[in-house]
Amino acid sequence: MNQINVSGLKKNYQTGKVVYEVLKGIDFSVEDGEFVSICGPSGSGKTTLLYVLGGLEPYTAGSISLFGKELNTYTDAEKAKTRSQDIGFVFQFYNLIPNLTVYENILLSSVLGNNKSKDEILPVLDSVGMKDYHAYYPSQLSGGMQQRVAIARCLINDPKIIFADEPIGSLDYKNGIAIMELFKTLNQTYHKTILMVTHNEDTTVYGTRTLHMLDGKVMKDEKNNQ
Ligand SMILES: Nc1ncnc2c1ncn2[C@@H]1O[C@H](COP(=O)(O)OP(=O)(O)O)[C@@H](O)[C@H]1O
Numbered sequence: 001m002n003q004i005n006v007s008g009l010k011k012n013y014q015t016g017k018v019v020y021e022v023l024k025g026i027d028f029s030v031e032d033g034e035f036v037s038i039c040g041p042s043g044s045g046k047t048t049l050l051y052v053l054g055g056l057e058p059y060t061a062g063s064i065s066l067f068g069k070e071l072n073t074y075t076d077a078e079k080a081k082t083r084s085q086d087i088g089f090v091f092q093f094y095n096l097i098p099n100l101t102v103y104e105n106i107l108l109s110s111v112l113g114n115n116k117s118k119d120e121i122l123p124v125l126d127s128v129g130m131k132d133y134h135a136y137y138p139s140q141l142s143g144g145m146q147q148r149v150a151i152a153r154c155l156i157n158d159p160k161i162i163f164a165d166e167p168i169g170s171l172d173y174k175n176g177i178a179i180m181e182l183f184k185t186l187n188q189t190y191h192k193t194i195l196m197v198t199h200n201e202d203t204t205v206y207g208t209r210t211l212h213m214l215d216g217k218v219m220k221d222e223k224n225n226q
């Protein structure tokens with residue numbers, strides 16, 4: 001089944017009278033279980049595309065069907081529910097809440113996702129190798145560890161799709177590889193659909209497919225050899 005269908009997608013930003021075209025007509029679909037890398041140079045519109053698909057930014061023209069329903073027909077309540085329960089976001093700078101412990105960061109996400117049980121918190125932390133750190137604060141952890149916690153935070157509500165924006169952009173090589181392996185496991189073992197933005201061609205090998213973006217357009221859409 002297609003989880004995402006994008007056609008003729010355009011997105012403009014406007015500052016004063018100046019209209020800036022960031023997405024200039026994009027078409028693609030994402031099927032259940034794909035791991036799509038969105039690759040391209042800085043400024044090509046990758047983050048904008050991810051935010052628009054996740055409902056964090058409105059779009060200017062074209063259509064986005066998310067889980068079979070046109071995104072701009074979602075009510076605010078439907079959008080909030082989808083964002084908290086069906087999709088998960090992972091960012092470059094982790095965005096953990098500094099004055100909450102690892103456990104509390106996950107608990108907060110779980111409560112926002114209307115997840116009544118706390119039983120899954122420690123197992124989810126275990127699945128990303130962070131169970132022993134549940135009582136730590138983010139500042140006590142390395143970047144790689146914080147990103148693992150951010151991934152656990154998104155997994156706690158069992159999302160159908162994970163959107164990740166340069167998730168290893170702040171990590172050293174070794175930690176970056178470990179996080180990419182974790183995403184690969186989430187895709188292959190837990191069948192999560194993943195859309196990951198990267199400006200580094202080397203990391204696209206972890207995915208099943210690569211969209212190459214340049215100047216607001218998808219220039220190439222290729223399946224990867226697994
Ligand atoms: N809120 C905004 N207002 C105006 N222009 C923006 C905004 N966000 C992004 N842009 C512009 O859109 C272009 C694409 O940005 P972005 O999607 O962040 O690219 P990428 O993630 O590929 O580096 C850039 O030229 C950027 O300056």
Ligand SMILES: [Mg+2]
Nearest residue numbers: 046047048197
């Ligand atoms: Mg970006």
